[in-house]
Amino acid sequence: MMIQLQAKGIVFGYNSSPILKDVSFEIGPSRLVTIVGPNGSGKSTLIKCIDRILAPERGSILIDRKEVTKMDRLEIAKNLSYVPQSSARTFSSNVFDTVLMGRRPHIGWLSSSDDEERVWEVLRLLGIEELAMSGFAELSGGQQQKVLIARALVQETKVMLLDEPTSNLDIWHQLDVMNIVSDLVKKRRMTVLMALHDLNLASKYSHGIIMMKRGRIMAAGDPASVLTPENIEAIYNVEVAVRSQSEEPFIVPIRQIKPNGSGSKPGGRFFTSGKRRSRLPRSIAEIKEIRLS
């Protein structure tokens, strides 16, 4: 079985407080895998550690069985591309120049016509060619996100990492971005690992889901096996109903559950006592060996 991206025992922390605790997984080629979990669970940190934006204290990351920690920055950029949540730029430049930056790992001081042609191809692929001469700062959130994906695409890597690419977008643009990413996986056979908050989007588009809490992987597998009411309740402290929507789980939130076990309805006027959920169900105790191939 081929493995495109592999993480082994990643540990990371700021000062003495650990953020990632021994995270391991394997992802096969042409897979779209989503990391979900509550705020502060370590999703974005994990993505940044894989791209070596943050340096893990321990553990190894392999792409096509090559160790990322032994690569220099340019070599990493040839193997892994990263789409940040947003790009707060100090100085604006036009869309073409912004996307051309993604060619940096492949070019010298001068960009060739070939590099420029690759940029035009990607702009056309994402349907944003007409924005080429617009200032990046003048674009809407959805358009900016597409430009950032375009910049990552011209890096021409086999693996793309995305950090909550839909978080600031309306529902139309959320689907637009997810469709683009999904197409890249199908047509370009890319492997995509993304952090996502929206469980339904994760369910609709992912081949595999990694569910995290407090820096550990608590559940992993295909959407139907991970997005269960028990798992979501244990990880998010939210009671949900999960329905099947054309074979994909569809999650309907019902109410919050206080960590001490008491539940509250929105508005908070009526409190009902719930079952104590201080311990995780056995089915989602920490998982160390995960294969999403």
Added chain:
Amino acid sequence: MAKTVRRSSNRSGKRSKMQEAHDSFVFARYFFMVAIVAFIVLLTGFIITLGPLDISVAEAYRALLSRAYPSSFQVDPLTERVVWNIRFPRIVGGILAGFGLGVCGCVMQAVLKNPLASPFTLGISSGAQFGIAVAAVLGVSVFGGPYLLIGNAFLFALLCSAFIIGLASVKGATSETLILAGIAINYFFSAMSQLFRYFADDEQLRLMVSWGMGDLAAFSWSKITILFGVFAVCIPLLMLKAWDLNIMTSGDETAKSIGVNAERVRVYVLLISSLVVATVVCFTGTIAFIGLVAPHMARMILGGDHRFLIPASGILGASVLVAADGVAMNLIAPTVIPTGIMTSVVGVPFFMYLMLKGRRKEFWT
């Protein structure tokens, strides 16, 4: 250099409207670069004519070319001496100083991701000013003779830079930290200079004040040679990092993900630009405006590609400084107004005009 050229790109084989618009933009960039170089050549010819000795523009160019081609271009010896020994060194010094300050402002703004970053706001100029104060009041200097003041200004400017660069090397130091540290240094050395002024006698005070205002009068061919030597090494080293600077304006995380070691590039750029700035300010004194504004002017006209932006910031800085110096020398002749005052007087209205008229609504965000 053989490269695969695939200029026609859509299926019909024609370049799209957007590609044509981009081609025009690239052409406009090159055209602008050529235009501002031509402007500076014309400006030089015009400014040489200004002064007590009446020299025409044609005579000015003839005098400039007479040393290279003595048989083809002849002028009277007095004109030749005035042009080559008095007026031209001042203009060349102004061009080099303006170029250096413009370039350094541009790269400092990029690595610190802050539109307010400049050699002045980072405290380098006030460090040099303090060096002058130490030499003037205490008579303590690293060098003697003609380099008594210059040597101290250079050393203290580098000391300030070393502090900022040291801070930049500390893991976790953000660009905001560096800017704040620069401002703190600025205040500290300004206060120290004020203290020295308080105890200075009239002659010492005059020395300190005139240096603080910034002036191009001190330029001789020997100083220009030093400046040129430093530039010949440092400016290409900065230009080499143009791509990295483009990417670093998107933030360190993005820069790292595209293969740029942001921390290392920041230290590299600050180190080299500090050397350039220290060399310039020790000869000219405090000329605050150029390093801040020339890059913004260039950015508004050319966009954010540092391959164009770095030289354009330099040439615009040189143009503004030389033009301001021309006005400073001739506005209320024979009194010469210090150049540092005039750069702000000439440059600020132009900058405000560009900001209000700006092609781009938001040239920084």
